[in-house]
Amino acid sequence: MRRGLRQRLPVLKDFVRIQRQIHAGYGARWTWDVCQGSKIYKRWGVSVRRGLLSGLLRRNIVGIDIGSSSVKVVELSANGKQGDFRLEKCASELIERSAVADGNLVNIDAVGSALKRAIAKAGIRSKDAVLAIPASLTESQTVSLPDNLTEDELFVQVESEANRLFPPSQNVNFDYVVIGPSETEGGIGVRVMATVAERVTERVTAAEMAGLRPIVMDVEENAIQRAMTHMRAVKTSATEAEMRDMPVVAMFHLGGANSQALFYQGWKELYEQPLSGSGDQLTQSISRLFSLDLLKAEVKKRKNTLPDEYRSQLLKPSLETLAMEVSQAIQNFLSTSSVGRVDEIVLSGGHASLLGVQTAIQQQTQINTTLANPFANMGAAKNVNARYLQRDLPAYIVSAGLALRGLQ
Template structure:
C-alpha cells in the first residue's frame, strides 16, 4: 500500500495539511478540448488546532471527522482514495539490482538491502519499491527506488480516511505528489521542460522547497516556517478573528498599517528562509541558480507576494495554478477563488495518480 499502490478508475486525492483537509477528484478531459483534465469534485475543510503536530496526526478522530465533512461537501461518490505522508517521514534510497531477477527475487533482494539503510526494525516500517529503469552506471542492472516509513505514519492516515468511510488504495509521498503536478505547473507557466524550477510550498507551519528538473524532483528540504505565523501575528496586532485576518490578507488592496507592521516583515522573513533553502541546494548540487520559483500553499494568494519575492530573491517568481490546464464547473471555480488555487497543489498531484 505504501508508496506506489495500484491505479483505480477514480480516486480522491486527500491532502492532510497542518491546518486543513484538501480534497480533489479528477477525470479525463474532453478528447477534443484543450483541457486534458476535468475537475469532478473538490473541497477544503479546516482542521481543529493541533490536530497535526510536525506533520504527524495527533488526533485521528478529529482528522477523520474533517475528512468526512470534506467528502460530504464535495458531493463525490468515490470511495477510493490516495493520501500522502510528509517527505521528512520517509527514507528513500536508489538501489541497483540485477535486471534479470524475477519480481519475487527482486523483492527479497531489496528486503535484504533495506536493513542497511533503514534505522528501524523492518517489522516496524512499511516498505515499497518502484523500478526506475536501466542503471546508467552498471550494465545489466536496474535502478530501484526504495521507500520506507514508520508504520505509525502510514497507519494513522489510513485510519483517519477509514473513519471517513474511504478505502485507501495508495499511500504516496508528498514530494511525489508535487512531482506529479509539476508537469501541469510547467506547462501552465510556459516553462521549458529542462529548466530548473523551484516549487515552494508554504504550509501553515512548514515551508518545503522542491527543486524540479525535467519534471523530476531532484531536491527537497523542509523548514519550520509557515503562514500560521502570519495569521497569528495579524490577529495579535489588530484583534481580528481568524476569518477576518485571512480575508484582510488575501483581499487587495492590503491596508497600509497591515502591510507596514506585519506583512512587510513576514515577506522579508520568508525571503530569507527561501534564500537560505536555495543556498543549501546550491551547496549540495552542481547548480548555482534556479530558473524560476513557483509559490504554492495558502499564503501564495496574498496580493503581490510573488512580486515581492521576485524583488528580494532576484528571480522570476509567480503563484502556481495547478488547475490552469483543467476544465472546471463554475461553482467549483468560485470555491477556489475563496480558498486559493495554489493551496490545492498536493491534492491535485495525488488525484493524478488515477492516470498513472
C-alpha cells in the same frame, strides 16, 4: 518489519496490502484493496481495467491532503484516453489546530470529521481515495541496483534496504521509486522510503470515518512532483538528454507546518531542502498580537480581514524573511549542482496565496515567479466555480497530485 515476501503483517481492518512499483520516476505508493479476511499480506500485483466500455466510462478518484490547519479534497476523473483528466469537485475545510502535530494525527476523530465536512461541501460521492504521508515522517535512502533484476528480485533487495532504515523491532511500511539510471554502469537509482505502520493506519482510519475507501498511500513529495509534471506538460518518457534542454524550476512548497524547496528539470528532481518558515508561524504571531484563538487567526489571515497593523508589524517582516530564505535555498542549489541556473520559481501550498508572497520573492530573487495551478492541462466540470477556486489553486497541489496517482 519482518523479512519474507509473503510474510503476514498485523491487522489493518479488512484490507489487503498490495505493493506496486511504477517506472515513471515518481509513482511509488502503498495500496490496499477491500477484501474478506483479517490479515494483511504483502503481495505484488498490478490492476488493469479491461472491457468494451473501459475507454468510454470515466473513472473518479478523490485525492486527500491532510495538513496542519486544513484538509483539502480533490475529485478528478479520467476516461480511457491517456491524459484526459477533468476536475470534478474540490473543497477545503479547517480542522482543530491541535488535531495534527508534526504530521501525526493526534485527534483522528477531528480529522475524520473535517474530511467528512469537506466531502459534503464539495458534493463528492466517489469513494476511492488516495492519501499521503508527509516526507518528514518517512526515512529514505537512494541505492544503486542492477537494472536486470526481475520485479520479485527488486522487491527483495528493496525490502533489505528498508530494514536498515528502522530498528528491527518496529513494524513499518515501505515503498520505492525507480528514479532513473545510476552512475554505476548497468545500474538504476532506486529511492527506498519507509514509515512506521501507525502513521499509515491513522490516515486510513480518518478516511474511513468520512466514508471513503483508501486505495493508495503515497508520499507528499511524490504528489507534488506528479502535479508539477502534469501542469507543465512534461512527458514522463523524456530522456536525460531531452531534459537537459528543459527549464530548471524551483518549486517552493509553502505549507502550514512544513515548507520545502524542490528543484526540477523535466520530471527529474535535482535537489531538495527543507525551509524553516511556515504558515503556522505567522498564524501564531497573529493570535498573540490580536488576542485571537488560532482558528480565528487562521480564518482572518486567509480572508485578509485583519487590522492595518498586521501588514506593517507581522506580514511585511514575515515576507522579507521568507524571500531571503528562498534566495538562500537557490544559492545552495547553485553551489551544489552542475546545472548552474534557475529559470523559474513556482509557489505551491496554502501559504503561497498569502497577499504579497509572490511579489516579495520575485523582487528578492529577480526570477520570474508564478503560483502553481495543479489543474492546468485538464478540463473542469460545469459546476466548478473557477473564480472562487482561483485564490486557492496553489493549496490543492498535493491533493491534485494524489488524485492523479489514482488515475494513472
